[in-house]
Each structure stands twice: as structure tokens, then as C-alpha cells.
Amino acid sequence: MGIILWLIVGGIIGWLASMVMRTDAQQGILLNIVVGIIGAFVGGLIFSGGSINEGLTVYSFIVSLVGAIILLAIVNLVRRGSVR
Numbered sequence: 001m002g003i004i005l006w007l008i009v010g011g012i013i014g015w016l017a018s019m020v021m022r023t024d025a026q027q028g029i030l031l032n033i034v035v036g037i038i039g040a041f042v043g044g045l046i047f048s049g050g051s052i053n054e055g056l057t058v059y060s061f062i063v064s065l066v067g068a069i070i071l072l073a074i075v076n077l078v079r080r081g082s083v084r
Helices: 002-020 029-047 058-080
Strands: none
Touching: 002 029, 002 058, 029 058
16 A cells, blocks of 8 residues: 555656646656655655655655655756756
């Protein structure tokens, strides 16, 4: 059940981050899930001191969203040379 929750929440976070960064038209659902899960990990490393086993709270959702936005900004910077 945990992996299904990771996929669903990762997809939502990745989708929201892609909407904020205006890359939604370039990404499919699979890439949204990947961005959401990796963004949650990046956000956990940055804001929670490396702790990723916190559970699903509003704080962890926001941290994951910020991590996904940071991840998309880095990808845009590498891919295009500028952040949108």
C-alpha cells in the first residue's frame, strides 16, 4: 500500500510543480511521478536534514512540492540555460 501512496502523491506533487514551472505540456504522468518522488527526496534533504520517513503531513507535502520545483528549475537550467 505504501508504494501506491508514493506513486499517487508523487504524481500530484510532480503535476503541481510542473504547473508552477510551466512545463506541464512537456511532461506526461510518468515523468510527473518521477519528478514528484525525486523532488520529495531533494526537499527532504534540504529542509529536513536528510529525513525522508516523516509521513504524509501538510509540511511534508509542501517540502516535497518545493523540492520538485527546485528539481524542475535545475532541469530547465541545464536543458535550456535559463530558468522559466
